[in-house]
Every structure is written in structure tokens, then in C-alpha cells.
Amino acid sequence: MSxxxxxxTKARELLTSKQVECVIGYEVGLxxxxxxxxxxxxxxxxxxxxxxxxxxxxxxxxxxKLNPQGPVKNKTKEHTPGRVAVVVKPCDSRxxxxxLAENHFPRELLHVIGVVCDxxxxxxxxxxxxxxxxxxxxxxxxxxxxxxxxxxGHMPVTYDTLIGECPSHQELSLGKANQADLIHIQxxxxxxxxxxxxxxxxxxxRCYACRQVCPMCNCPTCxxxxxxxxxxxxxxxxxxxxxxxxxxxxxxxxxxxGCDECERVCPMNIPVSLLNRMLAKExxxxxxxxxxxxxxxxxxVTVLSGS
Amino acid sequence: MKLTTxxxxxxxxxxxxxxxxxxAPRDIEGVLLYRPVKSSMEIVLEFINPVLSVKEAFFxxxxxxxTIEKTGQQITxxxxxxxxxxxVFGVRPCDARGLKxxxxxxxxxEPFDPYYTQRRSNTTVVGLACHQMSPTCFCTSVGIAPNDxxxxxxxxxxxxxxxxxxxxxxxxxxxxxxxxxxxxELSQNGSDLHNSYIYDQAERVPVxxxxxxxxxxRDIYWEQVAERCLSCRICAYVCPTCRCFSVRDExxxxxxxxNQYERIRCWDSCAGEAYRRIAGGHNPRPEKGQRLRNRFLCxxxxxxxxxxxxxxxxxxxxxxxxxxxxNIDITEVMQHIEEVSQ
Numbered sequence: 001m002s003x004x005x006x007x008x009t010k011a012r013e014l015l016t017s018k019q020v021e022c023v024i025g026y027e028v029g030l031x032x033x034x035x036x037x038x039x040x041x042x043x044x045x046x047x048x049x050x051x052x053x054x055x056x057x058x059x060x061x062x063x064x065k066l067n068p069q070g071p072v073k074n075k076t077k078e079h080t081p082g083r084v085a086v087v088v089k090p091c092d093s094r095x096x097x098x099x100l101a102e103n104h105f106p107r108e109l110l111h112v113i114g115v116v117c118d119x120x121x122x123x124x125x126x127x128x129x130x131x132x133x134x135x136x137x138x139x140x141x142x143x144x145x146x147x148x149x150x151x152x153g154h155m156p157v158t159y160d161t162l163i164g165e166c167p168s169h170q171e172l173s174l175g176k177a178n179q180a181d182l183i184h185i186q187x188x189x190x191x192x193x194x195x196x197x198x199x200x201x202x203x204x205x206r207c208y209a210c211r212q213v214c215p216m217c218n219c220p221t222c223x224x225x226x227x228x229x230x231x232x233x234x235x236x237x238x239x240x241x242x243x244x245x246x247x248x249x250x251x252x253x254x255x256x257x258g259c260d261e262c263e264r265v266c267p268m269n270i271p272v273s274l275l276n277r278m279l280a281k282e283x284x285x286x287x288x289x290x291x292x293x294x295x296x297x298x299x300x301v302t303v304l305s306g307s
Numbered sequence: 308m309k310l311t312t313x314x315x316x317x318x319x320x321x322x323x324x325x326x327x328x329x330x331a332p333r334d335i336e337g338v339l340l341y342r343p344v345k346s347s348m349e350i351v352l353e354f355i356n357p358v359l360s361v362k363e364a365f366f367x368x369x370x371x372x373x374t375i376e377k378t379g380q381q382i383t384x385x386x387x388x389x390x391x392x393x394x395v396f397g398v399r400p401c402d403a404r405g406l407k408x409x410x411x412x413x414x415x416x417e418p419f420d421p422y423y424t425q426r427r428s429n430t431t432v433v434g435l436a437c438h439q440m441s442p443t444c445f446c447t448s449v450g451i452a453p454n455d456x457x458x459x460x461x462x463x464x465x466x467x468x469x470x471x472x473x474x475x476x477x478x479x480x481x482x483x484x485x486x487x488x489x490x491x492e493l494s495q496n497g498s499d500l501h502n503s504y505i506y507d508q509a510e511r512v513p514v515x516x517x518x519x520x521x522x523x524x525r526d527i528y529w530e531q532v533a534e535r536c537l538s539c540r541i542c543a544y545v546c547p548t549c550r551c552f553s554v555r556d557e558x559x560x561x562x563x564x565x566n567q568y569e570r571i572r573c574w575d576s577c578a579g580e581a582y583r584r585i586a587g588g589h590n591p592r593p594e595k596g597q598r599l600r601n602r603f604l605c606x607x608x609x610x611x612x613x614x615x616x617x618x619x620x621x622x623x624x625x626x627x628x629x630x631x632x633x634n635i636d637i638t639e640v641m642q643h644i645e646e647v648s649q
Contacts, residue, residue, distance in 0.1 A: 029634050031443075031634070031636065031639075033634045035535060035633050035634035036535040037535075038535070060537070061535075073580070074580060076534055077530065077594045203335060203336070203338060205359070205540075205544050206368075207539050207541045208539050208540060209537065209540070209541050212538055229557060234555050234557075234573045235557070236368040236573050236574065237369060265537075265539070265541075265632035267545060268358070
């Protein structure tokens with residue numbers, strides 16, 4: 001059975017038996033673009049699909065669904081939480097563990113439909129670059145995203161239903177490939193790195209899409225967007241942008257699971273995920289911790305609390 | 308009809324860059340943006356549309372309005388109006404229409420915005436007709452066209468031998484008199500201009516009446532579409548007509564006991580959660596569906612009605628469709644509203 005049919009079948013079963021009130025998955029819109037879908041009715045499950053454009057990390061919607069009375073960034077509406085099912089890729093599934101470790105919602109409220117994923121294509125749902133000067137050569141369209149090329153194991157780390165088969169040992173990719181861009185930056189002197197990042201931040205328009213799409217950026221009021229400008233002003237200027245991006249990277253250290261959606265959504269093609277990956281390496285080297293492999297808190301909680 | 312060659316255009320742009328602040332499409336690390344250029348070599352001439360609209364040159368993302376200095380009991384205000392002549396080159400009809408839409412609020416209605424108005428009067432708009440429409444373009448549905456010169460000062464049309472140059476306004480004429488562009492007369496007549504462009508005239512997106520939009524104000528549809536909305540600001544920031552901003556007084560560095568502040572304004576968007584929150588903490592649009600609905604109604608009802616535009620405030624550029632991370636599609640919304648009204 002194709003993944004699409006398996007997901008539809010499972011969704012129908014979950015909704016009909018009222019095990020969940022909503023299935024968060026993917027659908028294809030009128031223009032043929034894949035996007036997040038929220039299915040509440042068993043009759044609508046045929047909207048759900050799986051394809052190689054399922055780039056979105058759907059766990060970013062979980063807080064609103066499962067913790068609506070709590071402090072939630074970006075509320076849909078007031079309601080009492082019911083159980084939901086969510087379709088996740090291996091990277092997305094790690095976000096669930098981080099959210100669980102940070103006590104955002106109980107695991108029992110969630111039915112995880114984990115997908116054994118072959119990789120998501122480059123340039124899908126891409127902002128910004130579609131209108132740039134370059135025409136996409138056909139070869140680009142067949143290439144998977146660089147985060148997929150780095151993926152280890154292709155297996156969700158948590159699931160209630162598994163779509164696809166656990167890859168045999170031979171099929172597991174090495175995963176450590178394609179850190180070339182990170183290595184390139186690390187080879188720069190601090191002065192060169194500063195120049196590089198300032199030229200990247202220069203294009204930033206503080207649209208906050210990177211923050212909004214991230215499941216781990218869930219502060220109800222972002223430090224960098226306070227009404228009283230306590231820490232950073234509203235100016236869309238280099239100082240403020242540097243503060244936001246570097247500060248955000250630190251807040252995600254040990255928490256970012258590397259889905260790279262932040263980079264995908266940026267309309268200005270800023271390589272945001274590089275910062276997060278850099279700090280992820282640092283945290284792993286210092287504390288032996290990698291975000292999301294298990295529902296344990298990041299070292300900034302455990303080490304500071306002495307546990 | 309006047310024709311200039313590619314070389315003629317390049318040399319004109321080079322001399323223009325010496326005389327004024329020339330803003331044209333540039334490739335900034337793979338992102339196409341309207342930015343100041345020093346020479347014609349930096350300009351991209353083959354493109355669909357830059358990521359951000361040309362409104363940046365008139366209504367920048369951040370703008371200082373005034374400086375405030377407080378010495379003892381003495382407070383001095385210093386207005387910082389924009390100076391200097393500008394030419395924006397390579398403007399598409401959708402963006403030029405966007406400027407007309409912004410004019411309704413900033414320059415044609417009291418109180419006039421002196422910052423925008425000053426830039427507008429100091430700037431000449433040189434358009435470049437589109438050669439094709441991208442799949443998300445729908446300017447022909449909102450009353451303009453890819454080769455429409457109506458909102459430009461000067462309009463260029465690329466043809467095989469170079470560019471046809473059309474003077475549209477007195478301001479455009481003044482620019483070409485001050486800095487002539489080398490042209491020769493063509494014997495063909497003007498109707499060829501339309502024939503040399505093949506653009507997709509097939510699917511028109513319906514533009515529902517204002518009353519239709521309002522009749523569906525309470526539909527659950529808004530909540531359903533907005534469920535995937537991330538409340539980022541991309542749609543408003545790439546839009547040629549979104550113009551909401553935040554104003555704040557912030558501290559500048561102080562020295563010798565002088566306290567200096569600046570009043571700045573920055574782009575903001577009604578899609579953001581905090582946008583409509585008022586003093587006291589109440590937020591009349593706490594839910595995503597309310598904010599999404601507001602953005603669409605502003606484009607098709609509130610703004611056209613308030614300023615008696617005569618057309619929608621959406622210019623069909625399609626940037627929001629391409630840029631939205633979750634594929635919220637304004638044409639899909641327009642079609643839905645039209646369909647449910649049948």
C-alpha cells in the first residue's frame with residue numbers, strides 16, 4: 001500500500017473510533033503545492049497525502065492543539081484539548097521528544113503517525129527564490145534537501161503508528177555527509193565569520209518566519225519582540241537583527257532538532273540553520289546531548305539544576 | 308516610437324547612477340531585490356519580479372522620523388526628512404499600481420505623510436514591461452496588465468533590437484530631457500507592442516464585490532484557512548500595498564550629559580499576534596482566523612472603501628502566494644468567496 005493510502009486508512013480509523021478529534025497531516029492545494037492539513041471528519045481523510053514535498057514540521061501546531069489554555073504562541077482559538085494525531089518525519093518526531101521533555105503536553109494526548117522518509121525535495125514550498133533570476137535546472141528538482149542528506153536512520157524516534165518499514169542496516173545512510181557548509185564557516189577566522197554573518201543578516205527583514213515555523217520557539221512573548229523594547233528595539237537594523245539571530249540560536253542550543261524549516265521559510269535565503277547546527281555540535285561535544293532522541297530535558301536544565 | 312539599444316540603455320543607466328540614487332534589481336546572494344546600484348553591470352534585466360516590492364524605496368523597512376534631544380529642561384526636535392533624487396528602474400506594472408494604492412493613504416489624504424510624499428516627488432519611476440506572467444501572477448484579474456504603462460513615469464518594452472521607450476508623464480519627460488537616452492525612431496506602429504508580448508490571458512481570478520466579502524465575514528472558512536497560518540509577517544512585507552507600521556521612541560547613545568532619542572517607524576503586519584493589542588492588554592484579534600480575515604478584507608474592502616480607490620488594493624503580483632511558507636493562497640480565497648456567494 002502506498003504511504004498515502006496507509007495514512008488515509010489510519011486517519012479514518014482514528015477519527016471514526018473517536019480516538020482523536022483531529023489528524024494533522026499534509027494535503028495538496030489547488031496549485032499542486034503540498035501544505036499542512038487539519039482533518040476533523042472521517043469523510044475528509046482523502047485530502048491527506050504523502051509525497052516528497054511534505055517539508056513542513058507539523059509539530060509546530062501541537063502546542064496550540066494540546067495546550068490551548070497554557071501560554072501559547074499563535075493561538076487558533078480557545079478550546080478544550082482533545083487527542084490529536086500528527087504525521088511526522090524522522091526529524092519532526094524528535095521535536096515531539098523535546099516538547100514532551102519541556103512539559104508542553106502529555107504524551108497520551110498525542111497519536112504519532114511516524115513516516116519512514118526517503119527525503120524531501122529541494123526548492124519545494126520555497127519562498128523567495130522562485131522569483132529570483134536563476135531558472136532551476138531539472139537536476140535541482142530531483143535533489144533532496146541537505147538536511148535529508150544528513151539524516152541518520154530515516155526512522156522516527158517515537159511513533160504509535162509506523163508508515164513504511166524500518167530500513168535494514170544496509171539502507172541506513174551514513175548521515176554525517178554534507179556538513180561542508182558548516183566546515184567552511186568553522187575554517188574562517190572570527191573576523192571573517194563576523195563579516196559573513198553580518199552580510200547575511202543585512203537582508204533580514206525581521207519577518208520572524210524562522211521563529212514562527214519552529215516548534216521549539218514557543219515563548220508566548222518573544223524576548224526580541226517586546227512592546228517595551230526592553231532588550232531590543234523595533235528597528236530593522238543590523239544590531240537588532242544580529243541580536244535576534246544569535247540570541248535565538250543560543251535559545252535553541254541543545255533543543256533544535258535540525259529540521260531546517262527555519263531556513264526553508266526565510267524569504268531572503270539566509271542560512272539560518274547553520275547557526276543552530278553549529279551550536280548543536282558544541283552542545284554534543286560539551287554535554288554529549290543530542291536534542292530529541294529521547295524525552296529528556298536539554299543540558300541547560302539538567303546541568304544547571306544539578307541533576 | 309523610440310527604440311534604444313541594449314548598449315544605449317546601459318550607458319544611460321551608468322550616467323544616471325552618477326547623477327541620482329539609482330535603484331534597480333540586483334542579485335544579492337541569489338535573492339533578487341531592488342537596491343541602489345553604482346553601474347549598469349550590477350543590474351539584472353531578465354527576471355520575473357524581485358522578492359520585495361519597490362515600495363521599499365518609498366516606504367523603507369525602518370525610517371527615522373525625527374531626533375529628540377533633551378538637555379536639562381530643553382527639548383529639541385529635529386525632523387529628518389529624506390533628501391536626494393532617486394530613480395527606480397525595472398519596475399513592473401503591479402508594483403507601480405502598488406505605489407498608486409499607497410499614494411491614496413500617504414499623499415492624497417490628510418494628514419499627508421511628509422516622508423513618503425517627499426520620496427515620491429523626488430523619485431522617477433522607470434518601468435520595464437513583463438515578458439511573461441509567472442504561474443502566481445494575476446495582475447490581469449485586478450485591472451492591470453504586464454505591459455501596462457499607466458502608473459509609470461517612463462516605460463520600457465524589451466524587443467529584439469533593444470527597448471522601446473515610452474514617455475508617460477511630465478516627470479518622465481523631465482528625466483529624459485535632463486539625461487537623454489539615445490534613441491532612434493521606429494517606423495512600426497504602437498499596436499505591435501501588444502502583439503510582441505505573449506502572456507497568459509486564460510484564467511482570470513474572480514474579484515468578489517465588497518458586499519460579498521462582508522456577507523461572509525462570520526464564515527468558519529477563515530478559521531479553517533488560518534489554521535496552518537504561522538502568523539509570520541512575510542505576506543505583508545513582500546506585498547506592494549501593505550503599509551502598516553509601528554512607531555517607537557528609542558534611545559540613541561548619549562554623551563556629555565546629552566540625552567538623545569530617535570522616533571522611528573518600522574514595518575509591522577496585522578498578521579502578527581501583537582499587532583492589534585492595545586493599551587490595557589486587550590487584543591481584539593487574538594485568533595489567527597480573525598487576523599487572516601482582516602488582511603484579506605483590508606485588501607478588498609476596507610482600504611478601497613476608505614480611500615474610494617475604484618479598484619482593489621491587491622495588484623495581483625502573486626508574491627504572497629510564492630512566499631507563504633504554508634501555501635495560503637489569495638487567489639484560492641478569492642475563488643472560494645466568489646463560489647460560496649453563488
